Amino acid sequence: MKKILTIFLALLVLTGCAANESPPSSAGTNTPGTPAYLYDEDILEIGERFFLTQMNQIYLNRENYLGRTIRYEGMFYTISWEDYTYHLVIRHTFGCCGNDGMAGFDVALNGIEPFPDNTWVEVTGVLSEFEFSEWYNMLYVDVATIVEMPERGSEFVEN
Numbered sequence: 001m002k003k004i005l006t007i008f009l010a011l012l013v014l015t016g017c018a019a020n021e022s023p024p025s026s027a028g029t030n031t032p033g034t035p036a037y038l039y040d041e042d043i044l045e046i047g048e049r050f051f052l053t054q055m056n057q058i059y060l061n062r063e064n065y066l067g068r069t070i071r072y073e074g075m076f077y078t079i080s081w082e083d084y085t086y087h088l089v090i091r092h093t094f095g096c097c098g099n100d101g102m103a104g105f106d107v108a109l110n111g112i113e114p115f116p117d118n119t120w121v122e123v124t125g126v127l128s129e130f131e132f133s134e135w136y137n138m139l140y141v142d143v144a145t146i147v148e149m150p151e152r153g154s155e156f157v158e159n
Helices: 003-021 051-060
Strands: 043-045 070-080 086-093 098-108 119-134 134-147
Touching: 051 086, 051 098, 070 134, 098 119
Parallel strands: 043 070, 098 134
Antiparallel strands: 070 086, 070 119, 086 098, 119 134
């Protein structure tokens, strides 16, 4: 019993130390083990591994991210709704009816020609918001660059 308690306490201490690690002071370097979503030269990179987690963080804490430059990859889509055309860069995820959810942002193309639907792109721009209705402001990316990528990432994300 004493041996099991010792092992449990050792694991607790090690886990606690790992959870309290702070990011490297030189965020932006390619340090092995550094999550892809950490800031890189003032650009918030939303990486493959934590895509949905980071998107949720941004939506839940928008005041911390508005005005920041972000970069991420996803599928380009154009949709029309109530006489408006919206351009999106998204990935699929779980939704209310199975796998019908979307994670990503509307994008303001600023005169850039839209891509065909389902084109895999990388978008870089400033996170902004507009009044979608009297009770909700919608987040969007004011695009600086958007380019088609030669390789596709994960179209469906879970974390």
